[in-house]
Amino acid sequence: MKYISTRGNIQPVGFKEAVMMGLATDGGLLLPERIPAIDAATLSSWRQLPYRELAFRIISLFADDIPANDLKRLIDSSYDSFDHKEITPVVKENGVYIAELFHGPTLAFKDVALQFLGNLFEYLLKESGQKMNIVGATSGDTGSAAIYGVRGKENINIFILHPHGKTSPIQARQMTTVLDANVHNIAVKGTFDDCQNIVKELFNDLTFKEKYALGAVNSINWARVLAQVVYYFYAWFRVSDEVDSPITFSVPTGNFGDIFAGFVAKRMGLPIDKLLLATNENNILTRFINEGDYSIGSVVQTVSPSMDIQVASNFERYLYYLFDENPARVRDIFTRFAATGRMDFTDEEMRTVRREFASRSVNEQETLDTIAAFHQETGYLLDPHTAVGVKAALACVTDGTAVCLATAHPAKFGEAVEKATGTAPPFPACLAGIEQLPTRCEIMEANRTAIEKFIAEKAR
Known part of the structure; x- marks a missing residue:
């Protein structure tokens, strides 16, 4: 399997090189030259597979330059730290299926x-004898997951930028209480989009x-998206065992990465009816799907901070397929977007979009009301991001079955959950005492030059 850029100006590369490249050297995002088609017989044979084995079957289709035994070991070990034997179990509450x-x-x-990607990086660096400095931006969850995926690993430094004061307190502490020498947190005085822009600029500076x-x-790294494709298959198998109706996935998203993984699963042949894109008040993606309006607005701070994003970095991958895999059209629309802050689409393109996606924006009060009502009716606690997906599903899925992706544990957003229900969510054991742990973090202006200098000083 070879990988190409959405912007068309690189020579095809293998999976291993694609993982190490991250952002394509022409500024585009990497995608496989083709997405494998899964027939009905293969789908049937996968139905009862445990999660690790299903992950191996799917990922190996895209990663054929890693020996099968090595790939299986990397995948198996990636889920040893999960506290549920099913890895991503599906529960049913009040007629709604929730993929935890x-x-x-x-x-x-x-x-x-990111547990998989951390293991993959370590494997590839050991194979090549090289070192790596990971640089990433987070609106809350990517940072801690990436840090936990590579903390203490040989030959890797990690630099995570997050918007200062705009994550939940628990999200911030999960990042900044990791004191391993290879971990560097940077709190940027700005928004997630400021963090993401700086990271993209650093990657586009090929010399640096x-x-x-x-x-x-x-999620600009293809391996991130690939690993997320697996849980769409796993959840679809669990739910379709119980229902015989069209299945829609409701996905709370700000950066388009999680829902793009669902798009890949559907393109592979998974019988998903619709992908329901659920946004909070930062609703650029909802405006795009419902109105054809993809234009930058101001970031609004909400109780679902991981979705407080305007520019969705993974959207470019979808546009490549929307434009019939035409990289010239991708380059042109991003050139115009850089100049104007908006994208324009034809009527035919928007009809194509709406065949694949539906969307609903959920405001702050609706989010809190959904947490409260769902808890009162079922006893089940939703975190605010999952509540956005549940509200969208309840409002939009009138024919068929909804599967809502539960993207975070409610304890990570205890203030919002307590505001909605009057009761703080119980703390899992892994968060016990985190408020008292020492922290380490650099607070910096949203200035690429200063951040670039900091990275250069600390880099391996």
Whole structure:
């Protein structure tokens, strides 16, 4: 399997090189030259597989330059730190199926991919004898999951930028209480989009990128998306065992990475009816799907901070397919977007979008009301991001079955849950005492030059 750029200006590379490259050297995002098609017989044969084996079957289709035994070992060990034997179990509450993706070490769905990516990086660096400096931006969950995926690993430094004061307190502490020498947290005085822009600029500076061997853990790294494809298959098998109706996945998202993994699963042949994109008040993606309006607005701070994003970095991968795999069209629309802050689409393109996706924006009060009502009716606690997905599903899925992706444990957003229900969520054992732990973090302006200098000073 070879990988190409959405912008069309690199020679095809293998999976291993794609993982290490992160962002394509022409500024685009990497994608496989083709997405494998899974027939009905293969789907049937996968139905009862345990999670680790299913992950191996799917990932091996895209990673054929790693020996099968090595790949299986990397995948198996990636889920040893999860506290549920099913890895991503599915529960049913009040007629809604919920895929719990928060059973990893940092209690967020990012663990599913980043435990694997950390092991993959370590394996590839040992094979090549090289060192890597990971640089990533986070709106809350990617940072801690990435840090836990590589903390203490040989030949890796990690630099995580997060918006200062704009994550939940638990999210911030999960990052900044990790004191391993290879971990560096940078709290940026700005928004997630400021953090993401700085990271992209660093990766687009090819001289800096090559000198300091930068590696990517954001969902710009294809391996992140690939690992997330697996839980769509796993959840679909669990739910379709119980229902015989069209299945829609409701996905709370800000950066388009998680829902793009669902798009890949559907393109492979998984019989998903619709992908329901659920946003909070930072609703650029909802405006795009419902109105054809993809234009930058101001970031609004909400109780679902991981979705407080305007520019969705993974959206470019979807556009490549929307534009019939035409990289020239991708390059053109991003050139115009850089100049104007908006994208324009044809009527036919928007009809294509709406065949694949539906969308609903959920405001702050609706989010809190959903947490409260769902808890009162079922006893089940939703974190605010999952509540956005549940509210969207309850409002939009009138024909068929909804599967909502639960992206974080409610304890990570205890203030919002307590505000909604009057009761603080119980703390899992892995968070016990985290408020008292020492922290280490650099608070910096949203200035690329200063951050670049800090990375250069600390880099391996």
